[in-house]
Amino acid sequence: MSRDDLFNINAGIVKGLCSAIAKYCPTALVNMISNPVNSTVPIAAEVFKKAGTYDEKKLFGVTTLDVVRGKTFYAEKAKIKVAYVNVPVVGGHAGITILPLFSQATPKANLAEGDIKVLTKRTQDGGTEVVEAKAGKGSATLSMAYAGAIFADACLKGLNGVPDVVECSFVQSTVTELPFFASKVRLRKNGVEEVLGLSSL
Numbered sequence: 001m002s003r004d005d006l007f008n009i010n011a012g013i014v015k016g017l018c019s020a021i022a023k024y025c026p027t028a029l030v031n032m033i034s035n036p037v038n039s040t041v042p043i044a045a046e047v048f049k050k051a052g053t054y055d056e057k058k059l060f061g062v063t064t065l066d067v068v069r070g071k072t073f074y075a076e077k078a079k080i081k082v083a084y085v086n087v088p089v090v091g092g093h094a095g096i097t098i099l100p101l102f103s104q105a106t107p108k109a110n111l112a113e114g115d116i117k118v119l120t121k122r123t124q125d126g127g128t129e130v131v132e133a134k135a136g137k138g139s140a141t142l143s144m145a146y147a148g149a150i151f152a153d154a155c156l157k158g159l160n161g162v163p164d165v166v167e168c169s170f171v172q173s174t175v176t177e178l179p180f181f182a183s184k185v186r187l188r189k190n191g192v193e194e195v196l197g198l199s200s201l
């Protein structure tokens with residue numbers, strides 16, 4: 001199935017599910033993981049707007065898998081334990097829209113520019129690499145579940161009032177001229193407490 005087919009099918013599924021969310025749980029935090037996330041999140045927003053339930057603080061595109069990939073590849077190259085690593089990933093969740101900010105990675109590893117280019121491409125192509133390896137049998141599954149669990153857990157911590165819960169997510173944004181953009185987001189009791197900027201690049 002091509003990504004265009006995926007869009008056509010998933011746009012309809014997302015529309016149906018979001019209509020049900022608007023009707024039965026209009027104040028829920030919605031974690032949109034269905035692809036293409038760059039499109040399914042704006043579709044969800046339109047469905048909620050039409051239903052009169054849209055709250056930009058409660059709609060999230062799940063881009064955590066890009067962060068998981070970015071930090072795994074960075075940790076391998078830098079020979080640091082991945083548990084200690086963080087790499088913000090901004091932009092979107094498809095190919096070159098996935099922008100890992102290795103310049104802001106912690107701990108700092110001073111990797112060569114060539115290495116950063118390779119790590120960037122590997123992070124951007126991570127999903128495609130899995131799709132191709134599975135040869136028609138779908139896309140990432142366990143790593144998607146892992147990433148989804150991390151993001152859902154962060155949302156629950158925010159709902160419980162835990163301070164300073166920060167994750168990257170594809171949300172309504174004024175960080176760039178794009179209406180939706182992935183960047184670091186601080187989560188709290190109402191969902192998005194603050195969409196954080198890009199810091200120095």
Ligand SMILES: NC(=O)c1ccc[n+]([C@@H]2O[C@H](COP(=O)([O-])OP(=O)(O)OC[C@H]3O[C@@H](n4cnc5c(N)ncnc54)[C@H](O)[C@@H]3O)[C@@H](O)[C@H]2O)c1
Nearest residue numbers: 010013016033034035037062063065093138139140141144
């Ligand atoms: N954002 C990410 O990081 C990421 C990573 C991997 C996969 N994905 C995406 O996640 C989505 C699911 O992938 P998967 O591997 O779990 O697919 P899957 O085919 O294993 O599961 C899809 C599920 O959706 C159900 N479904 C189908 N039509 C439905 C409808 N109208 N209403 C409710 N449920 C319906 C199916 O019964 C099935 O259980 C895909 O869009 C995939 O591209 C996203």
Ligand SMILES: O=C(O)C[C@H](O)C(=O)O
Nearest residue numbers: 035065127128131139140
């Ligand atoms: O890239 C894909 O097609 C699937 C998924 O979004 C992923 O990142 O693994």
